Amino acid sequence: MDKTSDQKVGIIGGGIMGISLGYFLSKQGVKVTIYEASPVLGGLAGPIVLEDGTEVDRFYHAILSSDRHLSDLCKELGIHDQLRFKETKTGFYYKGAIHPMNNIIEFLKFPPLGWIDRFRLGLTVLAAQFVRDWKSLESISVQSWLLKWSGPGTFHNIWRPMLKAKFDGGFDNVPATWIWSRLVRMKSTREGANQKEMAGHLIGGYITLIKAMTEKIKANGGEVLLKTPIKEIVIENGKATGVRLTNGEVANYDKVVCTMQAPIFQRLIPSADQKYREYLSKQDYLGIIAPLLVLDRPLSGNWTLNITDDRFPFTGVIETTAYIDPKYVGGYHLVYLPKYTAPGSSWQQKTDDEIKAIWLENLQAMFPAFDPKSIRYFLIHRERYVEPLHGLNETNSIPAVKTPVANLYLATTSQIYPALTNGESVSRHAREASEIILQEK
Numbered sequence: 001m002d003k004t005s006d007q008k009v010g011i012i013g014g015g016i017m018g019i020s021l022g023y024f025l026s027k028q029g030v031k032v033t034i035y036e037a038s039p040v041l042g043g044l045a046g047p048i049v050l051e052d053g054t055e056v057d058r059f060y061h062a063i064l065s066s067d068r069h070l071s072d073l074c075k076e077l078g079i080h081d082q083l084r085f086k087e088t089k090t091g092f093y094y095k096g097a098i099h100p101m102n103n104i105i106e107f108l109k110f111p112p113l114g115w116i117d118r119f120r121l122g123l124t125v126l127a128a129q130f131v132r133d134w135k136s137l138e139s140i141s142v143q144s145w146l147l148k149w150s151g152p153g154t155f156h157n158i159w160r161p162m163l164k165a166k167f168d169g170g171f172d173n174v175p176a177t178w179i180w181s182r183l184v185r186m187k188s189t190r191e192g193a194n195q196k197e198m199a200g201h202l203i204g205g206y207i208t209l210i211k212a213m214t215e216k217i218k219a220n221g222g223e224v225l226l227k228t229p230i231k232e233i234v235i236e237n238g239k240a241t242g243v244r245l246t247n248g249e250v251a252n253y254d255k256v257v258c259t260m261q262a263p264i265f266q267r268l269i270p271s272a273d274q275k276y277r278e279y280l281s282k283q284d285y286l287g288i289i290a291p292l293l294v295l296d297r298p299l300s301g302n303w304t305l306n307i308t309d310d311r312f313p314f315t316g317v318i319e320t321t322a323y324i325d326p327k328y329v330g331g332y333h334l335v336y337l338p339k340y341t342a343p344g345s346s347w348q349q350k351t352d353d354e355i356k357a358i359w360l361e362n363l364q365a366m367f368p369a370f371d372p373k374s375i376r377y378f379l380i381h382r383e384r385y386v387e388p389l390h391g392l393n394e395t396n397s398i399p400a401v402k403t404p405v406a407n408l409y410l411a412t413t414s415q416i417y418p419a420l421t422n423g424e425s426v427s428r429h430a431r432e433a434s435e436i437i438l439q440e441k
């Protein structure tokens, strides 16, 4: 099996990771088969169809103008002309009012902070850009780092409520790398001398990219199977030899790659070493409850409203039609009100009706002029494994692409660190994983 073209690889998962991986491997002549459990591709980045037939993103997704890998990939696939970018607005909700936060003047007017605090907040953003060795931040808690650069005033008025909301309570074990990667990524969207913030999307959403890669995979002789959940990865004498479908049928491969989150992966390998399985099951993730309001008019026109008031259940107000022209989403205005949830959070026990009632009451409190008649659809989406969590000094406990089982590989979001997990980093990671897989004879 020397030539890559002789290799047959089975890939489990048809999200951005699985499809990107299939694309990069098939470009090298590998025959790939991708198994996706659900009837649609895309996973977390996939679409949903509204009752009237309009397709929209299940979760909010922005592409940034600094996403170089994605931009190059879109060029390679001939869909670069489907990318749209727009200048966006961001604000803070503080003590009953929305405060725009788009330029230095607005920043200097931000009421909860005194002059020294504002200066220190600016310094924090700057300090992050000058960090050369992120490893030095791994053993420092996000709280200590922010207190050091922003000072107690800014920490208590801004950072603390935002961190509390994001981590659904505790953030003692969160390393400073978490805020560092965010500050660097958000700064990268600000372009030109006036530092205008730009956000973008592909017309149709990430599914446009996924479909384009799927076509190439098929043209390269690969297969993409929907509604085909894998029940188990077949391991014989310490080697992965194939996958077992839910009907018991087995398909044999030279190599098998799982692209799902680590706790899901460990369920598919019941015969693997128990210690390895336990280690995978301990990888932590934030979950999410993300109500989507499909409105007939704009809400605030801000892409993101950060909420610095922890009485509100949602982490932010994200209006994607601030950068997606409503003409691409049936003329609607899309507002997502996410609540990130810690493992075991009681929020995930609440019913959809309870969530809807609590969310609407709080939205009305935040926007007194909001007219509930503007809601065309109110949809609630939840997921358990969304954002990988890495604690202080935990780089060494990140699972590797090459697993202890011969011919079995894992390409998953928790391996992406300290970068944030998004289409850019996931697809780039898939390319790197494809190189590791190809190297192995």
Ligand SMILES: Cc1cc2nc3c(=O)[nH]c(=O)nc-3n(C[C@H](O)[C@H](O)[C@H](O)COP(=O)(O)OP(=O)(O)OC[C@H]3O[C@@H](n4cnc5c(N)ncnc54)[C@H](O)[C@@H]3O)c2cc1C
Binding pocket: 012, 013, 014, 015, 016, 017, 018, 035, 036, 037, 038, 041, 042, 043, 044, 045, 059, 060, 061, 062, 063, 228, 229, 230, 231, 259, 260, 264, 288, 290, 338, 383, 386, 412, 413, 421, 422, 423, 424, 426
């Ligand atoms: C609320 C939210 C906001 C986000 N915002 C952004 C953003 O603004 N910009 C951005 O770029 N990214 C954003 N992301 C991140 C992005 O969506 C993810 O990083 C990316 O989609 C992860 O892709 P994946 O393929 O690794 O995992 P997934 O999308 O989880 O894919 C895994 C796939 O495996 C399938 N599967 C599971 N079990 C089986 C089985 N047994 N057999 C076969 N298939 C199986 C699942 O159905 C799924 O399709 C956001 C994500 C969320 C949730």
